[in-house]
Amino acid sequence: MTLANPFPAGLIQPPGAGLGPTAQLGSTIGFLDTGRKMPYIWQYTGGFQFELRPGMLIEATYAGSQTEQLQVSNNLNVLTTDQLSLGTAVI
Numbered sequence: 001m002t003l004a005n006p007f008p009a010g011l012i013q014p015p016g017a018g019l020g021p022t023a024q025l026g027s028t029i030g031f032l033d034t035g036r037k038m039p040y041i042w043q044y045t046g047g048f049q050f051e052l053r054p055g056m057l058i059e060a061t062y063a064g065s066q067t068e069q070l071q072v073s074n075n076l077n078v079l080t081t082d083q084l085s086l087g088t089a090v091i
Contacts, residue, residue, distance in 0.1 A: 033071065042066040 015023050047061030 036071050037069045039070045040068055042068075 017023060019025075043063075043065045045061065045063045047059065049057055049059045051057050
């Protein structure tokens with residue numbers, strides 16, 4: 001896929017009303033939250049070395065990472081546990 005031809009296989013055609021209520025089965029609704037905060041990541045390392053005697057070295061190092069305000073996608077078509085206990089739909 002390139003910018004010169006972003007859809008090499010062509011566009012997916014909508015099924016129309018010929019499929020009845022199953023026309024959009026499996027499709028999801030998505031949106032971009034424009035009010036979201038920008039995520040950020042803190043990455044840090046620290047360590048020390050100590051030479052006990054010539055040729056004998058002790059080393060201790062710590063590395064860490066912390067992420068804040070990371071956006072998570074939510075599925076709007078998700079079923080609750082009560083709805084799942086009703087069984088599968090018959091179409």
